[in-house]
Amino acid sequence: MSDTVLSTLAFTGVPPRIALVGNPNCGKTALFNALTGARQKVANYPGVTVERKIGEFLSPAGTRVQLVDLPGTYSLRARSPDEEVTRDVVLGRFQHEAPPDVMVCVADATNLRLHLRLVLELKKLGRPIILALNMMDVAEARGCRVDAAALSAALGVPVVPTVAIKRTGVVGLLDQIDRSMIAMTATLPPSPGTSSCGWSEPSALDLRAYHQEVETILAAALRDAGRPSLATRRIDAALLHPAIGLPFLFLVLFLMFQAVFAWAAVPMDMIDKGLGWIQAVAGAVLPDGLLKSLLTDGIIAGVGSVVIFLPQILVLFFFILMLESTGYMARAAFLLDRLMGGVGLHGRAFIPLLSSFACAVPGIMAARTIENRADRLATIMIAPLMTCSARLPVYTLIIAAFVPDRTVAGGMIGLQGLVMFTLYAAGILSALAAAFVLKRTIFKGAREPLLMELPSYRLPSPRDILLGLLERARIFLARAGTVIFSIMILLWFLGSFPAAPDGATGPAIDYSFAGMLGHALAPLLAPIGFTWQIAIALVPGMAAREVAVAALGTVYALSETGDALSGSLAGVLAADWSLPTALSLLAWFVFAPQCVSTLSVVKRETNSWFWMLVMIVYMTALAYGAAFVTFHLSSALLGG
Amino acid sequence: MIPPLPGPAHAATPSPATRRAPGPAPGTSSDPPVGNDCCRLGVLRKGQRAVVTGLDDSAVATPLPPGELERRMIEMGLIEGARVEILHEGFPGADPLAVRINDHTLALRRAEAHAVLVTLG
Ligand SMILES: Nc1nc2c(ncn2[C@@H]2O[C@H](COP(=O)(O)OP(=O)(O)OP(=O)(O)O)[C@@H](O)[C@H]2O)c(=O)[nH]1
Ligand SMILES: [Mg+2]
Numbered sequence: 001m002s003d004t005v006l007s008t009l010a011f012t013g014v015p016p017r018i019a020l021v022g023n024p025n026c027g028k029t030a031l032f033n034a035l036t037g038a039r040q041k042v043a044n045y046p047g048v049t050v051e052r053k054i055g056e057f058l059s060p061a062g063t064r065v066q067l068v069d070l071p072g073t074y075s076l077r078a079r080s081p082d083e084e085v086t087r088d089v090v091l092g093r094f095q096h097e098a099p100p101d102v103m104v105c106v107a108d109a110t111n112l113r114l115h116l117r118l119v120l121e122l123k124k125l126g127r128p129i130i131l132a133l134n135m136m137d138v139a140e141a142r143g144c145r146v147d148a149a150a151l152s153a154a155l156g157v158p159v160v161p162t163v164a165i166k167r168t169g170v171v172g173l174l175d176q177i178d179r180s181m182i183a184m185t186a187t188l189p190p191s192p193g194t195s196s197c198g199w200s201e202p203s204a205l206d207l208r209a210y211h212q213e214v215e216t217i218l219a220a221a222l223r224d225a226g227r228p229s230l231a232t233r234r235i236d237a238a239l240l241h242p243a244i245g246l247p248f249l250f251l252v253l254f255l256m257f258q259a260v261f262a263w264a265a266v267p268m269d270m271i272d273k274g275l276g277w278i279q280a281v282a283g284a285v286l287p288d289g290l291l292k293s294l295l296t297d298g299i300i301a302g303v304g305s306v307v308i309f310l311p312q313i314l315v316l317f318f319f320i321l322m323l324e325s326t327g328y329m330a331r332a333a334f335l336l337d338r339l340m341g342g343v344g345l346h347g348r349a350f351i352p353l354l355s356s357f358a359c360a361v362p363g364i365m366a367a368r369t370i371e372n373r374a375d376r377l378a379t380i381m382i383a384p385l386m387t388c389s390a391r392l393p394v395y396t397l398i399i400a401a402f403v404p405d406r407t408v409a410g411g412m413i414g415l416q417g418l419v420m421f422t423l424y425a426a427g428i429l430s431a432l433a434a435a436f437v438l439k440r441t442i443f444k445g446a447r448e449p450l451l452m453e454l455p456s457y458r459l460p461s462p463r464d465i466l467l468g469l470l471e472r473a474r475i476f477l478a479r480a481g482t483v484i485f486s487i488m489i490l491l492w493f494l495g496s497f498p499a500a501p502d503g504a505t506g507p508a509i510d511y512s513f514a515g516m517l518g519h520a521l522a523p524l525l526a527p528i529g530f531t532w533q534i535a536i537a538l539v540p541g542m543a544a545r546e547v548a549v550a551a552l553g554t555v556y557a558l559s560e561t562g563d564a565l566s567g568s569l570a571g572v573l574a575a576d577w578s579l580p581t582a583l584s585l586l587a588w589f590v591f592a593p594q595c596v597s598t599l600s601v602v603k604r605e606t607n608s609w610f611w612m613l614v615m616i617v618y619m620t621a622l623a624y625g626a627a628f629v630t631f632h633l634s635s636a637l638l639g640g
Numbered sequence: 641m642i643p644p645l646p647g648p649a650h651a652a653t654p655s656p657a658t659r660r661a662p663g664p665a666p667g668t669s670s671d672p673p674v675g676n677d678c679c680r681l682g683v684l685r686k687g688q689r690a691v692v693t694g695l696d697d698s699a700v701a702t703p704l705p706p707g708e709l710e711r712r713m714i715e716m717g718l719i720e721g722a723r724v725e726i727l728h729e730g731f732p733g734a735d736p737l738a739v740r741i742n743d744h745t746l747a748l749r750r751a752e753a754h755a756v757l758v759t760l761g
Contacts, residue, residue, distance in 0.1 A: 074712075074715040074716060075711075075715045077711070077715075079712070110743060111743045111744050112743075113717065113742050113743055114716070114717045114741075114742075114743070114744055117715070202711075203711075204695075204707060204710050204711050204714060207711055207714040207715060207719075208714060208719060208720070211714065211719050215721075225743065228740070228743065232745075233727065236727065236728055236738065237728070240728040240730070240738060241728075242729060242730070242731035242732075242734070243731070245730075245731060246731060330747070333747075334730060334736060334738065334747045335730065335731075337730060337735075337736050337747070337749070338730055338731065338732060338733065338735055338736070347736070347747075372703065445703055446701065446702065446703040447703070448702075448703060448704075449702055449704070449709060449712070449748065449749065449751075449752040450736055450747055450748055450749050450752070451712055451713070451716050451746065451747075451748050451752070452746070452747045452748075453716070453744055453745065453746055453747075454738055454745040454746070454747055
């Protein structure tokens with residue numbers, strides 16, 4: 001009989017929807033990935049997931065099920081935009097979607113006292129619920145014993161132990177999902193939108209009552225509370241130590257930037273040689289003409305000049321993944337709360353800001369976890385000042401061209417890495433300064449309280465780190481192969497046509513559309529020392545910042561008059577630009593706002609064109625001002 | 641609209657004026673020494689242990705609407721009867737605090753920790 005029920009379900013065509021709900025950091029996304037085979041971001045700090053994510057899987061009985069992963073929350077009384085998403089989906093208010101058919105409440109088995117409260121609140125909604133007791137492996141290791149049968153009896157909902165990070169850890173949950181769907185179709189025929197009214201905001205009294213009930217349930221079901229993680233306590237005794245904590249945090253960040261140079265040097269060299277070889281072969285094999293120019297100058301010189309930075313991006317991501325998956329991220333927020341408080345920011349703001357080192361887009365999204373709107377806007381406005389990985393190629397290229405590769409401080413510190421660190425530091429300091437000004441002018445108001453769980457440390461699994469890096473590499477190469485590739489073809493076209501008139505003296509690009517554009521923009525950018533080639537590169541750089549590098553590659557490849565093509569881009573730049581010009585461009589890119597995806601996510605997250613425009617104006621002004629000062633100061637100092 | 645509260649809650653309904661749970665909270669001795677009862681979590685130092693006896697956010701300056709801080713704290717496990725211990729202190733000013741609450745660890749600032757009434761031990 002159950003089979004017929006299930007096949008009717010399957011037959012109706014609308015797959016049943018199951019939502020994962022629970023406190024932050026209890027392993028919802030890990031379960032989501034385990035069930036659907038997706039690769040959504042899993043990390044060891046509260047507030048990783050900030051959007052609703054949808055996937056599908058086939059239950060053991062063969063039903064196609066839609067699974068919804070949600071941001072973690074302590075309560076349906078959403079206090080921040082990410083928690084609002086969870087509330088709205090659960091209550092069936094989200095974009096007029098019906099509420100999920102079944103809720104899988106996920107609770108951390110080692111911390112039931114806290115996590116069961118939300119389960120009780122959800123149970124009140126009167127919809128089918130399954131409780132997944134996750135992290136059973138950790139619970140066992142800590143001697144924490146939960147009687148699942150007694151818990152199920154006391155709660156009145158099915159309870160399944162799970163281990164989201166083991167392949168076999170979700171088998172019980174899958175079986176229970178089938179059983180619950182049968183029960184659901186047998187008892188209440190699917191009636192969409194039954195109850196968004198079963199919930200009203202609990203008062204402090206109600207919350208206390210829930211906690212009392214949890215105590216009663218635990219008295220019946222918790223056989224042994226287990227020991228807290230001693231390792232976490234010992235590590236924190238050192239890493240949160242008043243004298244050691246902050247210096248250690250800065251050391252970690254400093255090492256990160258050193259490593260970006262030191263570890264990536266060899267693979268970058270290999271890619272460079274490989275590209276040089278391909279270019280040479282293509283140059284030798286292809287007949288002279290447009291096709292050869294398109295391939296060598298447009299595609300290999302353009303796309304290649306970006307691909308070469310893959311190793312550096314991976315090193316950067318390696319560090320970020322390690323920080324996120326060990327649990328150090330929440331500690332950093334703790335350590336910085338006082339300092340960030342000095343400029344009016346919340347310690348939590350560190351998490352979106354550090355994510356912005358990878359890319360401002362997820363960084364700005366992560367600001368959803370900040371409750372206070374003014375604080376959140378301030379964080380969004382300064383996030384793009386954190387140097388994102390797309391600016392890494394620009395920095396590296398110019399540093400490689402102008403900063404000698406030698407060590408300082410007795411061979412301990414690479415000079416190039418030091419300059420890189422300085423540029424990142426300039427970004428961070430200006431972000432703090434901007435926050436200081438913003439919080440004292442437009443975004444006035446007291447700071448939101450800090451109430452943040454510090455999760456136990458976890459040893460990251462090498463497999464997860466590796467998969468995370470592969471995913472990054474895939475995204476980076478896909479971008480190079482699509483966006484950058486097409487922009488390069490367009491740029492090559494604009495840089496090659498119209499062709500130079502007969503008897504022209506300069507390189508052909510001078511007479512092309514791109515050349516005209518560059519020369520038109522040049523007067524505007526002359527005060528900050530930019531050449532017309534830079535002006536050309538800045539325009540496509542708006543699509544994605546690393547395209548500026550690719551564009552320089554193509555522009556200079558097209559500007560070469562014939563045989564000098566062999567030199568690397570860095571070498572060409574070193575010969576063509578003055579040092580003040582290079583420094584000025586670096587200063588420009590510390591602030592450069594021109595990235596379409598950042599601006600559109602700002603528009604979406606603030607839900608206003610106004611803040612997007614404010615961002616463009618203030619960051620362009622900062623970039624121009626900083627470049628102007630840098631150019632003239634360094635020209636004067638260098639006697640130029 | 642709100643269904644009746646489940647059993648044990650009725651017994652422990654606090655008086656709204658003080659928002660203090662009457663009687664001994666679970667986990668405390670039946671008769672706590674009077675002088676100890678006056679502490680607030682915000683004045684404890686590293687290593688000290690205590691039991692929460694009540695919440696009172698009236699003296700704490702926050703941008704939140706009245707009663708909101710209390711509710712957030714309850715949701716994060718700071719509730720009458722919770723055993724707390726100051727694990728770590730930040731820098732400078734020994735702020736914020738990392739507080740062990742029963743089975744989890746919470747970071748919060750001293751300013752807000754003043755809303756938590758505790759008794760040492
Ligand atoms: N040992 C162990 N670790 C787990 C298990 N499930 C999740 N984790 C780890 O717990 C951390 C949090 O997992 P997530 O899946 O990101 O948690 P989440 O509930 O989605 O968190 P938010 O998105 O912040 O609400 C990660 O470090 C996971 O690797 C488990 O069953 N056992
Ligand atoms: Mg998640």
